[in-house]
Every structure is written in C-alpha cells, then in structure tokens.
Amino acid sequence: MCQLLAMNCNVPTDIVFSFTGFAMRGGRTDTHQDGWGxxxxxxxxxxxxxxxxxxxxSPIADLIxxxxxxxxxxxxxxxxxxxxxxxxxxxxxxxxxxxxxxxxFAHNGDLxxxxxxxxxxxxxxxxxxxxxxxxxxxxTLRARFGDCCPGRDELRPVLAELVAEIAAHGTFNMxxxxxxELWAHCSTNLHYLVRQYPFETAMLSDEDVKVDFSEVTTxxxxxAVIVTQPLTTNEQWTAFGQGELKLFIDGLPQAVTxxxxxxxxxxxxx
Numbered sequence: 001m002c003q004l005l006a007m008n009c010n011v012p013t014d015i016v017f018s019f020t021g022f023a024m025r026g027g028r029t030d031t032h033q034d035g036w037g038x039x040x041x042x043x044x045x046x047x048x049x050x051x052x053x054x055x056x057x058s059p060i061a062d063l064i065x066x067x068x069x070x071x072x073x074x075x076x077x078x079x080x081x082x083x084x085x086x087x088x089x090x091x092x093x094x095x096x097x098x099x100x101x102x103x104x105f106a107h108n109g110d111l112x113x114x115x116x117x118x119x120x121x122x123x124x125x126x127x128x129x130x131x132x133x134x135x136x137x138x139x140t141l142r143a144r145f146g147d148c149c150p151g152r153d154e155l156r157p158v159l160a161e162l163v164a165e166i167a168a169h170g171t172f173n174m175x176x177x178x179x180x181e182l183w184a185h186c187s188t189n190l191h192y193l194v195r196q197y198p199f200e201t202a203m204l205s206d207e208d209v210k211v212d213f214s215e216v217t218t219x220x221x222x223x224a225v226i227v228t229q230p231l232t233t234n235e236q237w238t239a240f241g242q243g244e245l246k247l248f249i250d251g252l253p254q255a256v257t258x259x260x261x262x263x264x265x266x267x268x269x270x
Contacts, residue, residue, distance in 0.1 A: 003228040008182040008248035014068035021204035026055025026078040040071040041179040050091035077106040089126035099149035109171030186240035222251035
C-alpha cells in the first residue's frame with residue numbers, strides 16, 4: 001500500500017529533510033513507485049505538486065528536496081496502487097474547496113465495496129477509492145453543517161464518526177487539513193514525533209543525511225511530523241493506536257478518539 005507524510009507546525013517550516021528520506025521510499029528503499037504528491041498551505045492558498053512518476057526519479061520531487069517551501073501544514077503521499085491506474089489524476093494528495101477553504105486529503109489503504117452515492121457537488125476525477133472517500137467526507141460535512149463553517153469542537157465528533165464509517169470498509173489511514181490544523185486517522189500504521197526545544201541532530205533512515213535542528217530553528221519553534229513508518233533512526237517516534245483519530249494544532253497532538261490529550265502530550269515530546 002501507499003505511505004503518508006505530514007507536518008504541522010506553530011511557525012512556517014520547510015519539510016526538505018523529512019521529504020528527502022520519504023521520497024527514497026518511492027522506488028529506492030521501498031516499492032511505492034506508482035506516483036507521488038505533496039501540498040503546502042500558504043495563507044489561504046495551496047501549492048500542489050503531483051507526478052505519476054516514482055518519487056525517486058521525478059524531477060518535480062527533486063525540486064521539492066532542493067526548494068525550502070515553508071508552511072505550517074503539509075501533506076505528502078507516495079503511491080503503490082491498489083485501485084485505479086497509474087496516472088496523474090489518481091495521485092494524492094487531492095484538493096477541493098469547502099466553506100471557502102481549500103481542503104487537502106491523502107489516504108493509505110484499500111477500501112472494499114465502498115461506493116457511496118455522491119450527489120454532484122463533489123465527484124472524483126480519477127478512479128481511486130481514496131478520492132471517493134474524500135468526496136464523501138466533504139459531501140457529508142456540507143450536508144451536516146450547510147454553508148456555515150463549524151468550529152473544531154463541532155467538527156470533531158462528526159469527523160470521528162465519518163472516518164469510523166469509512167474504515168469499516170477496509171484500511172483507512174488518512175491525512176486531512178484545511179490549513180489551520182491537521183487531522184490524522186490510523187487504521188494500521190501511523191507514527192508521529194514532536195520536535196521542540198532543546199533541538200537535537202536527526203539522522204534519516206532511508207538516506208545518509210542528518211540535520212542539527214538547533215542550528216536552523218529558534219527556541220520557540222515546534223514541529224509535529226506524522227508518517228506511516230518512522231523516518232529517522234535516532235528519534236523517539238510514537239505509534240498511533242488502531243482506530244485513533246488525532247488533531248494536530250501548532251505542532252501539538254490533541255486526542256479526538258483514543259487516549260486523553262494529556263497522555264498524548266507526554267508521549268509526544270522528545
């Protein structure tokens with residue numbers, strides 16, 4: 001199946017280090033070579049890059065590894081196709097508008113017999129179960145809340161119910177963001193860490209690259225990195241529980257389903 005990578009921060013930060021290791025799994029250190037994509041929020045806008053070529057050989061991926069785009073919320077994906085052909089329209093992440101905001105979504109997994117009735121406001125362009133799930137989520141949220149954008153406290157139980165419904169059809173590891181926060185749901189495998197002061201050196205597991213974050217950050221910076229499998233060899237990663245939905249705000253995890261928030265914070269620091 002595919003792999004996911006996301007970043008949620010309290011200040012705009014680049015994802016070059018993490019993406020460098022992640023991209024190696026798109027054809028060199030792993031077999032996820034059926035396309036890739038990444039989306040960066042910048043204010044109300046989104047920089048969105050996708051390619052059906054393997055991430056390890058894609059010239060666009062090489063650009064991302066060399067160009068430090070800074071963002072508070074980033075979602076990336078490398079694909080190993082289970083449903084849908086290998087082409088551009090089936091590459092994650094997907095982007096749609098809801099309540100005057102861009103929403104970005106990526107999924108790792110395989111949904112069986114998942115064919116929700118879509119009413120026309122949101123329809124897939126490609127042929128993946130992932131894009132169908134994204135359209136269904138946005139359609140359901142609009143039907144529930146109308147034209148009024150809900151607050152996070154209103155959105156939490158509805159989104160938790162939705163992801164549980166979709167996950168009943170198979171594996172549903174997913175990332176979702178509208179730019180102000182990041183939602184992450186785990187069916188099988190997701191891990192996260194929080195980098196904050198005092199910062200240390202991190203070493204990638206998929207590439208011979210290390211960074212001393214104390215040299216490129218301020219004491220006030222905080223970055224949460226969420227990924228399918230840990231990216232570094234010398235940092236403490238925390239595994240999601242199966243069925244957990246977490247909300248990340250300003251680089252800190254908050255419980256939506258699963259463990260209480262104070263336990264998640266204690267486990268997340270490093």
